[in-house]
Amino acid sequence: xxxxxxxxxxxxxxxxxxxxxxxxxxxxxxxxxxxxxxxxxxxxxxxxxxxxxxxxxxxxxxxxxxxxxxxxxxxxxxxxxxxxxxxxxxxxxxxxxxxxxxxxxxx
Amino acid sequence: xxxxxxxxxxxxxxxxxxxxxxxxxxxxxxxxxxxxxxxxxxxxxxxxxxxxxxxxxxxxxxxxxxxxxxxxxxxxxxxxxxxxxxxxxxxxxxxxxxxxxxxxxxxxxxxxxxxxxxxxxxxxxxxxxxxxxxxxxxxxxxxxxxxxxxxxxxxxxxxxxxxxxxxxxxxxxxxxxxxxxxxxxxxxxxxxxxxxxxxxxxxxxxxxxxxxxxxxxxxxxxxxxxxxxxxxxxxxxxxxxxxxxxxxxxxxxxxxxxxxxxxxxxxxxxxxxxxxxxxxxxxxxxxxxxxxxxxxxxxxxxxxxxxxxxxxxxxxxxxxxxxxxxxxxxxxxxxxxxxxxxxxxxxxxxxxxxxxxxxxxxxxxxxxxxxxxxxxxxxxxxxxxxxxxxxxxxxxxxxxxxxxxxxxxxxxxxxxxxxxxxxxxxxxxxxxxxxxxxxxxxxxxxxxxxxxxxxxxxxxxxxxxxxxxxxxxxxxxxxxxxxxxxxxxxxxxxxxxxxxxxx
Numbered sequence: 001x002x003x004x005x006x007x008x009x010x011x012x013x014x015x016x017x018x019x020x021x022x023x024x025x026x027x028x029x030x031x032x033x034x035x036x037x038x039x040x041x042x043x044x045x046x047x048x049x050x051x052x053x054x055x056x057x058x059x060x061x062x063x064x065x066x067x068x069x070x071x072x073x074x075x076x077x078x079x080x081x082x083x084x085x086x087x088x089x090x091x092x093x094x095x096x097x098x099x100x101x102x103x104x105x106x107x
Numbered sequence: 108x109x110x111x112x113x114x115x116x117x118x119x120x121x122x123x124x125x126x127x128x129x130x131x132x133x134x135x136x137x138x139x140x141x142x143x144x145x146x147x148x149x150x151x152x153x154x155x156x157x158x159x160x161x162x163x164x165x166x167x168x169x170x171x172x173x174x175x176x177x178x179x180x181x182x183x184x185x186x187x188x189x190x191x192x193x194x195x196x197x198x199x200x201x202x203x204x205x206x207x208x209x210x211x212x213x214x215x216x217x218x219x220x221x222x223x224x225x226x227x228x229x230x231x232x233x234x235x236x237x238x239x240x241x242x243x244x245x246x247x248x249x250x251x252x253x254x255x256x257x258x259x260x261x262x263x264x265x266x267x268x269x270x271x272x273x274x275x276x277x278x279x280x281x282x283x284x285x286x287x288x289x290x291x292x293x294x295x296x297x298x299x300x301x302x303x304x305x306x307x308x309x310x311x312x313x314x315x316x317x318x319x320x321x322x323x324x325x326x327x328x329x330x331x332x333x334x335x336x337x338x339x340x341x342x343x344x345x346x347x348x349x350x351x352x353x354x355x356x357x358x359x360x361x362x363x364x365x366x367x368x369x370x371x372x373x374x375x376x377x378x379x380x381x382x383x384x385x386x387x388x389x390x391x392x393x394x395x396x397x398x399x400x401x402x403x404x405x406x407x408x409x410x411x412x413x414x415x416x417x418x419x420x421x422x423x424x425x426x427x428x429x430x431x432x433x434x435x436x437x438x439x440x441x442x443x444x445x446x447x448x449x450x451x452x453x454x455x456x457x458x459x460x461x462x463x464x465x466x467x468x469x470x471x472x473x474x475x476x477x478x479x480x481x482x483x484x485x486x487x488x489x490x491x492x493x494x495x496x497x498x499x500x501x502x503x504x505x506x507x508x509x510x511x512x513x514x515x516x517x518x519x520x521x522x523x524x525x526x527x528x529x530x531x532x533x534x535x536x537x538x539x540x541x542x543x544x545x546x547x548x549x550x551x552x553x554x555x556x557x558x559x560x561x562x563x564x565x566x567x568x569x570x571x572x573x574x575x576x577x578x579x580x581x582x583x584x585x586x587x588x589x590x591x592x593x594x595x596x597x598x599x600x601x602x603x604x605x606x607x608x609x610x
Contacts, residue, residue, distance in 0.1 A: 062502045070498040073559075078499065080509040086524060086531075088506040093532040098503030099441040099493040099565055099594070101481040 007034065007044045009060060015053035017060045023067035028096030050094065055087045059095065270294045275303045282306050285313035287328055292355075293335040299342040307331065308348045328352050333359065334378070346370045357381050357405070366390050366545070366552055369398070376403040384409040386453070386587040389555040392572060412453065412569065412587045416467035432585065433570040435470040436598050438478045440493075441503050441563055442534040443541070446478040451567050453589070475598060493565065496557050496594040508562045510539055511546040518543055538563055554593035566592035568599065 007024055009017045021044075024030050033040040040046050048056060062078060069075045080088060092098050267275070274291045281289050289307055291299075312325045330353035331345065338359040345354065346367045354371070355378035362383045369390030377391070387406075394401040435449040449468060470476065510521055518539075525536035542562045545552050552561050571585040592598055 059502065062499075062505075066499045073497055075499045077508065078502075078505045080505050082509055082513065085506050085509050086521065089503060089510075089532070089535060090530055092501065092503035092506060093535075095502075097501050098532075099501050100444075101440065101446055101478070101493055101595075 004044055007046065009056060010045060010047040011051050011053040011056040012047075012049045013053050015056065017056060019060050019063055020067065023063040026063065026066055026097070028102070029094060051091050052084075052087060055084050055091050058084060058088055059091055059097070062097070267300075268297060270296045271299065271303055274299065278303065278306050282310050285311055287312055288330045288332070290332045291336070292332045296333070296336040296338055298338065298340065299333075299344075301344040304342055304344040305347070308350075326350065331355075335359075341365050341368070343367065349373065352376070352400075354378070355405075364388055364391070369393055369553070372399050374399060374401050376405075377401060378403075378405040379409065380405045381408045385412045386569060386589045389570075389588050389590040390553070392588055406586050413467040432469055433599060434468055434568050435476050436566050436568040436592075438595055439563075439565050439567070441501065441507075441538065441565070442532050443538040443563070444534060446481060447476065448479070449476065451569065453567075453569070477595075493595050496554070496559065496596055500561075504562045507535075507539060507542055508551075511543040511551075511562065552591055552593075554597050555590035556592050556597035556599075559593050561591075561593035564591035565594055566598055570599070 005021055006018050007021045007030075009019055009024070009030075011017075021034075025034070030046060033046050034044070035041065051059070058080065065078055274294055274296060277291060278289060280286070287310055289310070307329060310327060310329055312327055314325050327350040329348060329350050331348070331351060332353075332355050333342075334355045334357035336359050338356065338361060341356075341361055341364055343365060345351065346365075347370070349371075350373055351371055352373050353376045354374060355376070357378045358381040360383055361379070362385065364379065364384065364387055366388040367390075368388065371394065374394060377394075379387075384406075391401070391404065393399065395404065434451065436447065437445060437449055437451040438447040439445055510518070513521065522536050522539065525531045525539065542551075545562075552564060553559070554561055568590055569587045570590055572588050573585060590599075
């Protein structure tokens with residue numbers, strides 16, 4: 001298991017982003033990838049086959065922005081270019097960066 | 108060119124020597140107009156057509172604007188319309204000029220001349236089909252195609268109604284003489300535009316100069332009377348008139364008061380009687396509290412939400428000063444899905460659908476029902492925006508917020524995409540529409556608990572408050588106020604917050 005402080009996120013067009021592990025863990029999806037018995041957990045490299053480089057870059061920016069502002073109450077809005085807005089909506093949904101609860105399994 | 112006009116109507120034979128091109132044009136074009144000899148579509152249709160050279164020698168006059176066509180190819184290509192067939196170079200000049208302006212950035216002077224001579228240039232080539240207005244093809248969203256396109260919005264100015272022209276004139280007079288009581292009552296106004304209202308903010312009182320009293324510039328104290336009109340929407344620009352102290356909207360057709368009314372900090376009297384209001388925004392409560400100066404609020408004769416369900420008994424029992432009766436809290440996700448058992452029946456469908464069958468559900472003020480089956484861990488406390496009002500908002504919300512600021516035509520297009528493409532999360536289109544509506548009606552929502560701005564409410568509930576002390580009808584004592592929260596922790600205060608247990 002990789003214990004590095006950083007993990008690598010890879011976009012489908014091959015861009016690699018090295019992110020602080022702690023910052024990236026706010027994403028449920030990434031958390032699951034790194035905690036589970038998956039290859040990602042060993043290598044610390046997460047590939048996203050659906051996210052383009054520029055979009056993943058914004059996501060990474062958000063990770064650090066969120067991390068830096070986590071205890072502040074007056075957080076300035078993050079700037080998002082209109083042209084990647086829709087893709088970001090999808091990526092945010094996929095990565096669990098929206099405000100949605102995890103449903104507990106009812107068995 | 109001039110002699111072409113007198114030529115007999117063109118050929119009965121499908122071919123007239125220019126070969127297959129004409130055949131193509133006739134096969135494809137809608138009924139070929141009789142005078143369009145020289146605007147043979149194929150001539151301009153495709154620049155990579157090998158026949159281009161032949162065309163150059165065959166038609167002398169077309170050579171002149173060949174260059175122009177290349178230059179403007181981009182600007183023109185999306186605008187072509189089949190209707191252009193009909194304008195021939197000869198009779199062309201007047202109909203073309205009188206046509207409504209197309210949206211075209213950077214029109215150059217020489218283009219006009221070019222258009223006069225031949226309009227066939229708009230035709231597109233044999234392979235091109237004009238799809239504007241049709242279903243856009245996937246993966247090429249037009250709305251961010253070019254910044255130049257975004258800037259042009261071919262929207263015509265709405266015609267001013269007679270009543271509004273009159274109102275505008277009256278406001279102008281008030282500004283002129285420094286009259287602070289703007290009386291626009293009984294004019295039959297349906298709507299009021301920003302242009303009409305904005306000058307009210309410029310009204311400056313003319314100070315009274317009396318002998319022996321030192322001169323003092325009086326603070327403006329503007330009163331706007333809009334009673335007995337037919338306003339259906341709250342005139343949003345009213346909230347920008349900071350010194351407004353009295354606003355009466357009695358006897359209109361208002362159905363909703365926007366949250367931005369909270370900006371009117373100097374408001375002293377607000378008359379909303381005899382409208383079609385279902386509920387009021389929590390901002391008005393704030394104005395009545397420490398945040399504003401609102402002393403008089405008239406609310407009688409509105410079809411208040413659940414008013415008839417409030418038992419008389421409850422009203423009497425809860426006549427204290429504090430929050431009295433409230434519904435359970437509705438918990439939502441950012442996609443607009445409701446996670447709690449309780450659903451606030453506030454939407455239009457709910458209201459239209461047999462209002463009498465709805466039950467008013469009231470929760471004990473000391474209790475709070477949280478959604479079941481939602482897993483919750485300590486970690487969520489920090490990472491999940493849902494449970495953490497502090498820190499940055501969710502990425503989803505930021506993206507949504509950017510979208511709500513788009514001008515309406517682009518917003519419609521975005522909506523179309525959200526609907527058509529199955530890749531987008533469910534319900535996001537509806538959420539976006541709601542958020543955009545809130546944005547339009549005065550700068551988005553504010554959390555009723557922590558006062559932070561937000562795009563989408565994650566909790567909603569209704570509280571019934573005493574709105575006016577001086578009404579004579581007991582029933583009218585309590586008015587529903589809609590409260591919204593920006594996270595699942597922004598909920599009414601209860602003795603102990605029982606969030607879902609960790610698991």
